[in-house]
Amino acid sequence: MAGLVSSISHAQTADDVLNRMSEEQSFSYISGVVEGLAAARWAAEQPDSSGMTCIYNWYFDQDGDVHLTITEWLARNSDQRAGFLIYALTQKECPNE
Numbered sequence: 001m002a003g004l005v006s007s008i009s010h011a012q013t014a015d016d017v018l019n020r021m022s023e024e025q026s027f028s029y030i031s032g033v034v035e036g037l038a039a040a041r042w043a044a045e046q047p048d049s050s051g052m053t054c055i056y057n058w059y060f061d062q063d064g065d066v067h068l069t070i071t072e073w074l075a076r077n078s079d080q081r082a083g084f085l086i087y088a089l090t091q092k093e094c095p096n097e
Helices: 002-007 014-019 023-045 050-060 065-076 082-093
Strands: none
Touching: 014 023, 014 065, 014 082, 023 050, 023 065, 023 082, 050 082, 065 082
């Protein structure tokens, strides 16, 4: 954890998430980003919850396949910010209407 503390002052790159975090920390970070994106989507579109529901269904109803998709995407773009990369995937799967 000490290694993460020094890097918290900047946005986490995909490399940070995949290679500087434990597997548990990485999973929690990715899940937190997805949760935040779903909440932000609902806040922007309320009372319509279809965008939020789409994001939740995409992430939680795929039996782990989507987590593999996300980690492969992060690995291919390791110098980019992880949150933005995950946002791009959610927009592909659940575009704003």
